[in-house]
Each structure stands twice: as structure tokens, then as C-alpha cells.
Amino acid sequence: MAPLPDGPDPSTKQKQPPTFAPQKESSFSTQKLKSSLSDCLSQTVIIKPGVKGRPIKIESNHLSLNVGTLTEAYHYDVSITPDTPKSFLRDVMNLFARKHYPKNHPAFDGRKNLYSPKKLPLPNDTMSDTIELEGENKKRGFKVVVKLARTVDLSPLRDILQTRQSPQDALQCLDIVLRNAPSNSCISSGRCFFTPPREGQILRLGDGMEMYYGFYQSAIRGWKQPLLNVDVVHKAFPEALNVLDLVCELGSDYRNTMTRQDLNQPLTDFVQKALEKFLKQLKVTYEIPGQSGSRRIFRVNGLRAPPSQARFTLGDGKVTTVEKYYQEVKRCRLQYPHLPTLWVGSRQREVLIPLEFCTVVSGQVVNRKMNENQTSVMIKKAATSTDVRKDKIMQVLRKANYNSDPCVREFGFSVNNSFEKLDGRVLQPPTLLYARKAEVTPSKGVWRADMNRFFVGAIVHKWTIVSCTRHPERGEQLADMIFRMASSNGMQITSKATGPFQHLGGRQNLRDIIDYFKRKQDHDLIIVVVPNSGPQYSLVKQAAELNVGCLTQCIKERTIAKLNPQIIANILLKINSKLNGTNHILSSRLPIMSRPCIIMGADVTHPGPDAKDVPSVAAVTASHDPNAFQYNICWRLQPPKVEIIEDLCAITVEQLMFFYRKTRHKPETIVFFRDGVSEGQFAEVRRAEISAIHQACKKLQREGYEPRITFLVVQKRHHTRLFPTNPRDSEDRNNNVPAGTCVDTHITNPMMQDFYLVSHASIQGVAKPTKYCTLWDDNNMSNDDIEELTYYLCHMFTRCNRSVSYPAPTYYAHLAAARAKVYVENVKLDLTQLKTHQQKCQIQESIVKEKPMFFV
Template sequence: MPPRQPRDQSRSTGGPPQRRVGGPAQPAHRAPLSHITTVGVRRPGYGSSGRQVPINVNFFTVDSIPDGSIYHYDVISAGKNMPIAMNMRIIEALQDHVAPSIFADTRVVFDGRKNLFAPSKLELGGDSREFDVTLSAAPTNPDKPPRIYKVRLAYAAKISTEILHRFIAEQQSQDNAVSTALMALNVVLRMEPSQRFPTKGRSFFTPEGARLIGAGLELRRGYFQSIRPAIGRMLINVDISTGVMYQPGPLIDLCMSFLGITGRNMLRAAIPDRKRLALGRFIAGVRVQTRTAAQVQTGTRGDQGTPRVIRKLSTQGANQLSFVLRGGQTKTVAQYFQETSGRPLQFPGLLCVEVGQGGALIPLELCTVLSGQLVKKEIPDDKKTQLVQFATMRPKERLDSIRKGLQVLAYGQSEYVRKFGLTVDPTLLTTQARVLDAPTLQYGSMGNPRAATVNPRNGSWNMADKRLFRPATIQAWVFIIFESFERFEDQVAQGVARDFVKGIRSTGMTVVDPNPVVRRVNGQGNIPRELQAAGDQCFAEKEVPPTLFVVVLPEGGNDIYIIVKHWGDVTKGVATQCLKAPKCTGANMQFWANVALKVNVKLDGINVITEHGLLSDPQKPTIVMGADVMHPSPGTTGRPSFAAVVSSVDSYAAKYVADQRVQASRQELITDLKEMSVYLLGKYMLYRESIEKVQPSLRAPKRLIFYRDGVSEGQFQQVLDQELPLIKAACEELNINPTITLFVVGKRHHVRLFPMNEKDADPKSGNLPAGTVVDRDIGHPTEFDFFLQSHAGILGTSRPAHYSVLYDENDLTADTIQALSFALCHVYARSTRSVSIPAPVYYADTVCARAKIHFDPSSRQEWSDSGATDVSESLETFKQKYLPPHPKQRLRMYFAVRVF
């Protein structure tokens, strides 16, 4: 495509252009200049394999960024840890009322914390200046003078925008100055919407289409926006986002919704302590406006001063809770409000809340929850489905909403965007993607050698006439039923057992004795003892220990599931397969074949392998590892993080083993990575020598492919400086020297790919097909990254995975790395569909999610209660309580399925 002529400014959004930064279609790759440094690997070139398809991407091109400078100031305030919204109000008052002359010719932008940016230098009379700021709202107490906020602006740096022009032209390394300039432009973009809408990070949320879902929650849609550098241009990423808010309106209604009750008289102090404590944790931190009893009854608006923040919920009702006045007189809260307002409370038996720093006691009925407050705690499990449904949008619907979002963003109408000289092309970005060929998969054959291979189509395949690559054997098995007899009669149980054996055998697995030991167990009893007794009975009757425990759970049997898994994986070292009673009753053979996929790998079998050449090269054996870290839920305190690393042990990177450790809360880098790598590399070499019988000279890996999940771009350098040396130290300790390639694979981004032509879309979902890869136009200016949509989306708009190559001693090409990553998305053991990230990364995430299984269910604290807990045990205590898998399970893929 030839270069475009300068655009008619009436079609652009933003201020007058200073320099165009868009450009023609992606040029041929050229290596960055020799003096350019990168965090990761320099891009070796673009991929070329696969079928080309034109696509839309949810980016808009920044036509121009200003020539000149941006001035950076630090904001120092005496009020520590104030809400961002309050900080924004203070800076707004500073500009409009306190020092308007300083800001007469400019409008600064502020990130709500400490960074302020101006398009021209502020006349502060020096490098810093302190101001006294008073907010214009009326004080809540007329006898008390308004609060004065002391704010000091301190000059920090002058940022030349020339570095951004040079950076996207591959003539500038990414340094702190580039990062600060990008931060400044992002603050410019979100300044206008942050003054009108609730915000979270780079997302803001509008009230249109808000939906109440119960439990005191409201869902809202909004828009995410982020400016980011790309190859030869600057882009704005715009996407649809979803926010969870506290239900606005009367606080009493929010409390009733959270507790699931109707009728305000039910919300009394007599509610169970467990529910009262949960409610108190849920509403702690919520901002409310207060009214008098008279205002509530007459429907008039209350105090419009500074909102008050709820600290905690009382244990008594307003008619029982008393306090001492200044004169020494004791009154109940109900008496006080009746006397001060002239009217009694409508519900004097209801609880109160403590608000503000002074801990004032306010009855629930006098508080109104302000609209647009984001919930920072984990939402209840039973509401997550509604959240997913609300957030799910088909590709065409999402794309239309993104286009409409440009009207809400209104870059051309933003005073801040104009002052900083940004202009934005309102045309959605188009680029060329490629659809990679799916890898050939190999199963075992049912007498026909040709039937052993499968070529997936759009990320899925059928193994109806296939047997598993290496099927396992079940010598004897136990059938445990926790469901009641009325819901799971003996005849039903016999049918389920018969279908289970039939389905297992259909995949090539061997069931020596199809008749299980059947026991009905009371879920309220001693479950471990009952399981042990069933195993003893099996050994007595069959003269062999049970290979597998098949467990039928009732609805809501999550606690039983945890106990069963802990007993099998940690205590006893025996494979367990849990089934939900409603799903397995009358299930078809496809259901049982899927169950067989899980059972086979738990019994040391291998389901399928991929014939990718790099993985199966006998002269350069390759180990593939994946790592992830799981952090406590938002709002949770006193909980550790869990790190997991998995690695392949076989010649085809199809069978994996895992290691997991407890580490400091919210620490992303893996502390014990060296020890974990030593353990896993040792298991690889042991398996190769003892199971695959390779020559001793070939038992050690010659190549090590490491996929790291969950790391943000700002932590890439830390991964290279701290984690990579630990991997190398593990190899050195084992006296091996594989060449290492290290990726970071991420899903926490807002890039979406949309087909331009209907013929390129999946007819059912509207998504692009599995294997769609993009490494042009939207990639990093200098570093080696790409986006790969490796799965066939079923619901909503698929999210591609973002791969960044941080380290590569194997000199892999773009085509090789992309094909390898796509192939590894096809060997996830429990599925006949490709998954969204490579199997080792998926497994590492699963191991992290199963951490709760490793703590004794009989003594463990409740792990989730609206995302909050008061537990503050030490890290060492958690490490001591964490119990590793039983030695018999450590070489099995017991982790192939996530916990409920």
C-alpha cells in the first residue's frame, strides 16, 4: 500500500498534528541498529508460514505526537494513602481555584498518585512550590473549619518527545525516559474520562446498561485504552472492559442483597455471627453519604459534604448500642438520632456502621452507597458465572462496541488531548495475519496404522477410531458413592459403572476386573477412614490393591472433593476420579471417553503426542518447562503465593511432572526456582534412562524450552536477572549444559483479532480460526514478540496469547517458535481441542490452583470468604502446613484437572 496523503484534519480526533507517526504498510524486517539495546531477544525476522488472512485489530493509529517536551512533576501531599478520586479533586481545585494564574495557559494531567505532567513548564518560582488547597464542598460540621490539604509540586524531569519518534523508528533503546514518556501520554488519554466515570487502571466504566446481580453487586461495561509503541507507529489499544461495583442506593438494600434476604426487619443484630462477619468484611471501605431520620422519611437529600468510609459493622442494633456523650450522659444510637432529627428510626433494631476516622456510629438506614464504587475483593463463586455471561460478547458485537467507544472517548473533544498535541486516526487498524497449519497428532491405532494420526481442523479433532498413544491398565477399582440413594439408586450406579468400563476400554485402556468394590459413604462422616476401608476391602476381595478410586459427588460437594483429592494425592498416593452425579447419570460414550483422557494420564499413560520435529529430534533431546505463580485473591491478607513449575519427561513433551512451593505473598519471581529445576531435570533424566531406555549419553536434555506465565512487561528484566540464572545454576549443579530458550506468555492484555471477511471466520463463533498468528504492525518496535490465537473460540471473542522471547541460545526462527508454541497447545491431556496457551503453562496454572488440596482439610482455615480473611499466619507456618504429593503421585499427572 503506498503512503497516504496527509489526512483532512476534520476526520482526525485530537489537536493539531506536530509530526505524523503512522505510516505505510509494514516494511520488510530490518535488524535494529547495533547500539540499540533490548530487554529480550531482538526480532530475527517475521514469520512466513501459513495462509494469509486480512484482519482488524482493536487499535487506532496516533497520527501525530507533539514535537517538543513534556514536563514531569512529582506531587507530594501530606495526606497519605488517600483515594485516587480525592487526590484528583485536590489537583482540580489547585488548578481552578488556588493557583489559576499558574495554569491559565495549560492544563496538567495527573495519575492520581504522584505523577503530574504539563505540556509547558509551570511558573512555580523555582523547582518546587507548596500550596494550601481547600475543597469547595461544604464541611460536614459548620463549627469546624474546612480541612486544608498541603500539596507540593516538585519539578522532576523534562521529557523530549523526540525519543518516542526515535523509539518507534528502531533508533532508540527503551529506557526510563521512553517509559516515562509513554506513561505521560497514557495519563493524558485517561484524564478526561477519569473526571467523569469510575476508573480502574486504564479502564473506565459508564452507567449505561448496568446490571444488578445480587449479593450487593452491580456489573458495568466500560472501555480500556492504552497507548503503546509498535513497529513504525504509535497505537492506541481500545477494548471493552467489565467492572464490578457495589450496589448503589440505600446501604440497607445492599446488605439485604448480600445476605440474600427480603424484608428489612430481617436485617437485625440476631443474624448469625458468620454472616454478620462476612457482611462486615464486604462493606468495609465502602463510601456512603449520610442522612438524618427525618430526611430519610421525607425523601430529601442528605449531607452533600465529604463522603464517609465504612470501617466496620456493629454487633448490636441501634436501640441497644450505646455511647457516652461529652457531658457524660449515656444514650443509645436510636435515642440520639431521634432527638437530633425529631423523628424516630424506622428500623431501630438494625445494625449500625462505624464511619470515618472518629468511628462515628450511623444506623444502616441513614446511609446511602455512592454510585460507581469498584469492588476490590473477590466476588462469590456463584456470581462469577453471571460476570462471565455479562462480559461475553461475540466478535462482531465487540467490534461494533469498540467503534462506538471512540465516540465516548472523544479524543478530539478532550481539552487535555488537544493541549498535548495528540491526534488520533478514527479508522480501525488492519493488518495481515497468518493461519498456521495444525500439527499432526499421533494416537495408538485400532489395527489400522493410518488411523493413528490426526490432523486437527480449527483446533479440534475426533478420536472415535483411535486408541490412546500409551494406554494405562486398571487392575482393580473402587466405586465410592456420596450421593444419596434416592438420587442415585443401585440400578443407576450399576449403569454408571458399566458405562465407565465401556468408555475406558473404548480408548484402548485395559480394565482387568470390570466389577468394582462399591461402597456408599456418608459425606458427613470420616471420609478418609471410609476410603481406606474401601481400599482394604478391594485388596481382601481382589488380592490386588485398587488402581483407581472413582467417586460420585452430590451437588455442592466441593468440600468432599477437597478431602478426596487430599487423601488420594497427598496421603495415600492413589489415583482418584471424581464425577458429579447429575452429569454421569445416563451419560453418552463421548462423556466417558473424556473421562478416560483424565484417568489415563493419572495412571502414568500418555494420551497423544505431536510430531513436531524440534520436540522429537533424537540427537537433540528437548525438555519443555512451564512456570506460573498464583497470588491471593484481591482483598485477601495473610495468605502466601504459590509457585509451580512443570516439565516434560518423555521424548515427545507429552508427559509432565510438577513441583510446587509456597512463597511470600504477592511475590511474582519464583524464589526456589533453582531447587525446583534441579528436581524436574533429574526426573527427566531418570525417566529417559529407566523408562525410555535411551543411551546414557542422550539422557540429559540438549535443549531447554522454558515458558513463563504471569509476568508483566515491567518484570522482564527481573526474570532475566534473577530467574534465568537459577535455571542455569540448576543445570550446572547437575553437570548438564542445554541451550536455553525462555519465553514469557501472557493473557492479561486487551488485544483482540477480528476477521475482515466472513469466509475467514468460524461460522459458529465468528472468531478467527485456531492458529492465527500476528507478528507485524502491532508488535514491539525492536523485540521479538507475536500474538498467537491457538484455540477455536466457542463463546465470546477469543483472546490471543502474547509471546515475548526473552532469551534464546537455540537461534530459533520466528516460524519455528510459532509452530512449536502452536504444537504444544495440542497436547493438553484432558482435551481433544487445542488450548489457548502451551500445555506446560496450562499445567503450571492448574498446579497453582490446586494448592488448597495440599493443606490438611481437617484443620485448614476457610480459604475464601468474599475474598477477605483475618488470618495472618507466618510464611514459615504455611510452608510447614503445606504437604507435598505422595511419592507415588509425583511422577503422575495428578494435576491434569483443575479443582472445582
């Protein structure tokens, strides 16, 4: 890898991107790219599976589907007005069907699509009618219009090898038919179906939520035939609590438990805000005790003044309070007139009711982010062995009983009742190299490096410790353990931590931390002890990286409370890489890395469903050393829910230049791991993002620079699980497949280079494989090449001596996006001025250039 003789001086600032190499005639053009994309999309060559690794017999939670002899289905458009509430639409269509085609059993998707195996007996293929349905508080009328839209060709389901792209129309019809039965008997959420827990099975998650058990199902394309993917799932639902008891739950913490006796006082601002956030858009049942005729169901818009203060005008023009109204008109004395009222019903009117008469309606689907405690409880409950999970899936299948459903039978479909048997392979892990040529080979997804020194140990001349917690922590013990263990790991810490260790207290603001860091700018490293929760972590990173330009390592106070050598070793893994050290490298480079190769990872994280005015964050990481251990980051704010990385061309230019400045070589190959893209977005990503990478190369050097690109999508949001058929093939107590298990046939697309890889040893529960799909490959990599590269990169994550569940560059993209969210935390953002906000959140140049792995 000889350096380029005519490369630019990295220190020279130029308005135009520099030319990488001598000019020559370019073979790249936009037309060529469009042509290549078209070829990529229309390719019908069957991909040759990989052969490397030890063969293993496994099964997956897929069931083969018999699609019968039906060649076409009839697709009807359905219009229902009003189209709210959504939960009523299926009942409306069931009544419509009973009235107009009682002998037919079409499949309805719950919104606007209806599929039938034969034409429905509708005059002129259209029917309009008004259906009355008993609503929550009264009868309601819905106008239904059903109109024939087109026929759907189902023949590709039986000859799936004829097309590279999945036959989406036919698969959608199949999927909706198979979802029809559970949709009528379960609570549906996306592709999942839930049933309320039976008595004795209720698992309370705290803060007004409980866990429901359910199952996921999706008809997918397989290697030779369609398959049904079925899995067990869990979800948090609001608990059917009286709102008074809900207030008590939300007002309790690990120190104090709130009871109804505590409700004799007005609510604190914190509890009132938590209550309003929880109840907003939820339905409650309202009923005055002893007056069953008063029962109503309302949707909550928010909280308003207490009944003792809230006033409204009666029909005769008299103004009264809610409390007096209930006392004089409803003959009911309120027990909690000082608590807020609920604003319910139409947003055009202000209907206020006392919260003491209200109970949260059970079974409401909400898409909210759970808190740490709720997540922890659910994970512990959901984490089971593979045997238990398989048994639960089989229970679901017996309960679903697809083959007895009239709709499924009318279409002539049937579902096999046993898991698909697969041929998998267990890939060999890479040998890792430490200092003094010490080699370590991972076993069962982990390796011990405690007797070896970092491949390149970082140097620390001056460092200190500061605490941002309420009470000073064990700073002296932490400093002593780090100093002693760093030396044995190969780091060079030339002096002990400078004291005295300061305590900034637990209520500091951003200015306090900035002022402290400015006084410590001559330090190589500042270790900061932060509370387990709260804004301090964000304030530290904002102050250090955006305002001052110093390197920090945060440690939570609960970690300090249980200090031991293993914890210190894990902290040193991060510190060494942050300070430009190299923990370990691959003992032998893979062929694609034998020439200058930049490995990139990208992800776009989106705001939660209940977040408003919060942008999405695009983050791209890239290696800048020949061993693909050291990475740097670029990030951008972009409009919410936008998945395509809008500024990828400029980001790629930055990353290619960074690589060149660090290595004095221009990348000859680019391997790009893109996370978070669904199959439906593949074509858009090909057109937008791969084009952006090509354009970036052309910007850097107009003629003659065309690095070969391999672009893979990394998918974790799927429900495929793999189980060893022979328990002796497992390496853990949960009977998981071994780390390195790879599947690239049968449950994959034979026309696309895609595969599933379990690259890690599961710590608890069933290991989740990661799916990889190649969208572009100028390097003509075989399945073996790509699978091996991917698996090896799962061993290059700096934070632990374990192989992780997806490649290090993708993991780093997640960390980069998380860090970017920290930079804008608690900052009011104008979504029309994201570029301005981006400029205000520039990371200090001293950090970006001198400590590019600061984000790990």
C-alpha cells in the same frame, strides 16, 4: 538418542546431586551469563518475521498515533497532603490549575505526576498553595506543592526503531496525556474507565453487585510507531442498595428469597459474616428519614452489637443504648433494633449507626473476586461477536473524542479513528497420532477421536466409586458407562468397579475421608462424587495425596445428573493420563524435540486483593517423555505478591533429575514457558530465573553440562483483539479469526521475538490471542520454529480434544498451582514459616513417582 553410559542409578540415594556425564572443561560462568544478559538487553537487530502459514488480512483494536513535532515535555512532581481520599486529588489539581495556570492544559496522572508541553508559569519552577474543596460532609483543605523534576525526551516516539527496549518515559507521558480527558469524566480503575449504566441498561449480578460498562486504553510501542490500544471492558460495582435490601440479597439463595419481613429476626452468623465482608471499607450514605440535615457519608469499618444492646457514654457522662439515643435525642424510633449497627468513620473512635438508615454509595471501585453466579452472568453478557465488539469500541472512540481534548491538542498529539490493518498467517495444525498408527488432523481447532484408541491405554485392575454428597448418586450407571467406554478407547479395565459403592454423606471431615482411603489403598483408582461447592473437593485431595497416597478422580454431582457418552469420554481423557497412559502424540516430532528435550511451564498465582495472610504459589511443570505428553509438577509457597520464583534453582534440579530417571537421558535442550510476567518485569526475570536454571544445571554437573535454553514469557493479560477483514476467513458464528492465526509484525516489538497467537476456537465471544515474548534463546530458533512449537503444544492438553488457548505445560502449571492452593485451603498459615508449612504439605512419594500426572 542413545542413553548415557555413565548415568547414575536412579534408585541410588545420594547426598550430592549426581554427575550426568564425563567431566570436561566448563564454558559456563556467572560472568558469561551476565554478559549474555547484557547483550540480550542491548540487541538492536530487527527480528525476521515468520513466513509459514496461509496469509490472512486482519485488523486489530489498535489506533495509530501522530506524536507531532514536540521534542520534549516537562515533568513535574506533585505532592498533595493529605493524599486521601484518592478520588479527590484530581478535583484538587483542577482547582489548583485554574488558579495558577488557567491558560495551560497539563496532564495529571491522578497521583503525583504532571506533564506539560511547555514550562508552567511558576516562580522558580515551584508553586505551593492550599486548595479548599467541598468534601463529602464538609469543606477540606489540601496542601499542593508542584515542582519541576526534569524534562522528558519525546524524540524516541518518532524514531522508535533506534532502541530495543520501549522508551518507557516517553510512552508514559503519551499515555497520561491521552488518559487526561476520560479521567476527568469517568470512574477510573487502573487503565480502565467506567460510566454508570443508564436506565434500562442496568445488569444486576446479584449479591449487591451490578455491572458497569467501560473501556481500556493504553499507549504501547508498535512496529514503527506508537499505537493506542482500546478495548471494551466490564466490571462489577456495588449497587446503590439500602443496607436492609442488601441483607436480603445476601441472605437469599436458589431455594429461598429473603424479604424485609424476614428481618424481624436476628441475622444468622452466615448472613452477618457475609454482610460484614461486603460492607467493610465501603462508603454508605446515612440519612434519618425526614431529616435531610442528618445526611452524611461514612466509610464502614465493620459490624457491632445491635442498637438495643450497643452502649455508649453521652457528653454528660450518662450511659445509654444506641436505640434509646435515637428515640430520645433524634426523635426517631428504630424498626430493626435487633439488627447489627455499623461501625463507621475513624477507627480511633467507635461511632455506631443503625444500618436501616444507610445506603451503599454507588460507583465505588472495588477489587474483589466475584462468585460463580456473578462471573457466569457477566461472561454471558460480555460475550459478543467480533462485529458487536468492534462497534462498541468505535462508540467509545467517538465518545472519548481525543483530538478535541485541550490537553492532547496542546501537546500536538492526535489519534487515528480507524483500526490498524495487519498481515497475519494461519498456521497449519499438527497431525496427531493415536493407536494402530491412526492419524487425526484438527479442523477449526477441534478433532474427533471417538473412533480411535488412546496411543497408550492405561491399565486398571481395581477401582471403585464413593459419594461425598448429601444424597447417593447414580454410581451404578456411572460405573457401567466408564467400564464399557474405557475398553473402546483402548484402556484395559480388567474388572468392574468393586462394590458396594459407599456413601460418606455430605458433612464428613478430613479424618473420615482419610480412614476410607486407607481401606482402599490396594485400588488403582477411586472415583469420588463431590458436591458442586463446599470443602469436600479440598478434603478429598488433601486426604488422597498428602495423607494416604491414592489416586482419585473427582466428579461434581451436577455432572452426574447429566451423564452422557461425551461426558464419560472427557472423564476418560483425564483418567487415562493420570494412570500413565498417553492419549495422543504429535505424528512427527519437531526438530527441537529430535534430541532429548524437556519442556517446562511455570506460573505464580497470587492471593486475591481482599485476602490476608495468604501466600503466593509458584508451580513448575516439566515433561518427562520424548513425546511431551506426560508431565510432573513441583510447587512452592512464597510470600504474597512475589512474582519471581524464589526456589527455581532447586525446582529445576528436581525436574531435570525426574526427566533423567524416566528417560535415562539428560535433556540437551530446555524450553521454558513462563506465565504471568509483565514487560516491566522482563529484566528481573532474566536476571533471576534464567540464572537459576543455569545454576541448576551446574549443580547437577559442575563441568560440561550446559543444555541450550529457550525461555518464553506467556502473556494473557492484555487487550489486543484480532478481527478478520473478510467474513469468509472466519470459521465460527462470532466472526473470529481462525484457530492458528499468528501476528508477529506491526503491533509487536521489531527488536524482540514476540508474537500473538490465537491457538483455539472460541466457544463464546471474541477469541483472545495469547502473546509470547522470547527472553532467552540458545537454540537460535526462528519465529517460524517458535510459533510452530507453541501452536503444536496447544494440541497436547490432556483434558480435551481441542487446541487450547496456551501451551499444555503452561496450562498444567495453572492446574498445579490450583492444586497447591487446595492443599492449604482453610489452613492458618504463618507467612514467616512458609518452609515449615511446605514440609507439612508434601505429596506422598507413591503419587509423585508412580502417578506424576495425578493433578490433571
